[in-house]
Amino acid sequence: MAAKQDLRVGMIGTGFMGRTHSNAFRQVGAFFDLQHRPVLQAVCARNADAVRAFADKWGYASHETDWRRMIERPDIDVIDIASPNDTHCEIAVAAAQVGKMVMCEKPLGRNAAESARMVEAVEATRVPNMVWYNYRRVPAVTLAKQQIDEGRLGRIFHYRAKFLQDWTISADLPQGGTGLWRLDVGVAGSGVTGDLLAHCIDTAMWLNGGISEVTAMTETFVKERMHQLTGKVEPVGIDDASAFLARFANGSLATFEATRYARGHKALYTLEINGERGSLFWDLHDLHRLQVFDHRDEGRTRGWRNVHVTDGDHPYMKHWWVPGLQIGYEHSFIHQAADFIAGLENGMPAAPNFRDGLATDRVTDAVLASAKSRRWEQVAA
Numbered sequence: 001m002a003a004k005q006d007l008r009v010g011m012i013g014t015g016f017m018g019r020t021h022s023n024a025f026r027q028v029g030a031f032f033d034l035q036h037r038p039v040l041q042a043v044c045a046r047n048a049d050a051v052r053a054f055a056d057k058w059g060y061a062s063h064e065t066d067w068r069r070m071i072e073r074p075d076i077d078v079i080d081i082a083s084p085n086d087t088h089c090e091i092a093v094a095a096a097q098v099g100k101m102v103m104c105e106k107p108l109g110r111n112a113a114e115s116a117r118m119v120e121a122v123e124a125t126r127v128p129n130m131v132w133y134n135y136r137r138v139p140a141v142t143l144a145k146q147q148i149d150e151g152r153l154g155r156i157f158h159y160r161a162k163f164l165q166d167w168t169i170s171a172d173l174p175q176g177g178t179g180l181w182r183l184d185v186g187v188a189g190s191g192v193t194g195d196l197l198a199h200c201i202d203t204a205m206w207l208n209g210g211i212s213e214v215t216a217m218t219e220t221f222v223k224e225r226m227h228q229l230t231g232k233v234e235p236v237g238i239d240d241a242s243a244f245l246a247r248f249a250n251g252s253l254a255t256f257e258a259t260r261y262a263r264g265h266k267a268l269y270t271l272e273i274n275g276e277r278g279s280l281f282w283d284l285h286d287l288h289r290l291q292v293f294d295h296r297d298e299g300r301t302r303g304w305r306n307v308h309v310t311d312g313d314h315p316y317m318k319h320w321w322v323p324g325l326q327i328g329y330e331h332s333f334i335h336q337a338a339d340f341i342a343g344l345e346n347g348m349p350a351a352p353n354f355r356d357g358l359a360t361d362r363v364t365d366a367v368l369a370s371a372k373s374r375r376w377e378q379v380a381a
C-alpha cells in the first residue's frame with residue numbers, strides 16, 4: 001500500500017466552526033479511504049491563551065496569533081478560514097496569492113463584491129477552494145438531490161425553505177465581540193439573510209438551479225444594542241428577520257423565510273420541493289429522514305413515505321455504522337472534508353467552490369436590495 005501524503009491544515013478561528021472543521025479533519029481519515037492524511041499543523045486566533053488551549057485540546061502541532069504569519073509558513077498546505085465574516089476576503093486573497101489551498105466558512109464574503117475578489121484570487125492562482133455549505137452533505141439531502149437529478153419529481157413547480165431561531169429576542173443582548181459578532185453589521189455584513197438564508201439559498205440552487213429574481217422584506221426588531229467593544233449603545237444594522245419570494249431560472253417559484261425571533265425554535269431548518277410527479281420534504285431536526293411522495297404509486301396506498309436514510313446504499317452511509325443506526329450534524333462536515341480531499345486526488349474538484357459561494361452571495365445581495373427598494377430585483381449573473 002502506498003504511503004499516504006500529508007495534507008497539512010492551518011485553521012484560522014477557534015469558535016463553533018473552528019471546532020466543527022477541526023473535528024472533521026481529525027475524523028475523516030478513520031472512515032474514508034483517502035490517499036491524503038489530514039494533519040492539524042497549526043491553528044490561529046488573536047487571543048494567545050485561548051488559541052494555545054484550543055491547540056492542546058484538538059491536537060494541533062502549533063499555534064499562531066497572526067494569520068499573516070501562518071499563511072507564509074511552508075509547512076501548511078491548506079488554509080481553512082473559520083473566523084468572522086469580515087476577515088474572510090483578506091485572508092482568502094492573501095492565502096491564494098501565496099499558493100495555499102483555501103477552504104472558507106459561509107458566507108463566502110460579507111457581500112458579492114468581496115466574494116468576487118476571492119473568486120478572482122483563487123481562479124488566478126488555480127488553487128483548490130471550497131465553501132463550507134455543509135447541509136448539502138447530510139445524507140438525506142444528498143438523496144433528495146439524487147431523486148431530483150434522476151427526474152423522479154418531473155417538472156419542478158415550487159420550492160420553500162425556512163430557518164427559524166430565537167436566540168436574539170432579548171433587547172438586553174449586546175452586539176459585537178466574541179460570540180456576538182453576528183449582530184454587528186460591520187463584521188457580519190448582514191443578519192439572518194447572510195447567515196441562515198445563505199444556507200437555504202445554497203441548498204436550493206444545488207437542488208433546483210439558479211435563482212433569477214427576488215422580492216423581499218426584512219425587519220430589525222431591536223433597533224439599538226450595547227456594543228461589547230465600544231461600551232456604547234449603538235444602532236443595530238443587521239436584519240433580524242428576512243423573507244422573500246423568488247423565481248428560479250427553470251420557472252419554478254419559491255418562498256424563503258429566516259428569523260431569530262421565532263420563540264421556541266433553536267434551529268428549525270426545513271425544505272420542501274414540489275414537482276409534477278412527486279414531492280420531497282426534509283427537516284434538520286429529523287435530519288436522517290427524507291419524506292417522499294410519489295404520485296405514480298398505486299392510488300389506494302399512495303401517500304407520504306418516511307425514508308430512514310441509514311442503509312449502505314444511501315449517500316455516505318456505507319462509511320459509517322450498520323443500517324438503522326443514524327449519524328448527526330457533525331458528520332456533514334466530515335463528508336465535506338472527505339469530498340474536498342477526494343477531489344484533490346481524482347482531479348474532480350468538489351462543490352461548492354468559491355464561484356458557487358459567489359452565486360449565493362449575489363442572491364443575498366439582491367434580497368437586501370429588494371428589502372430597501374420594495375421592488376423585484378434581478379440577481380446578478
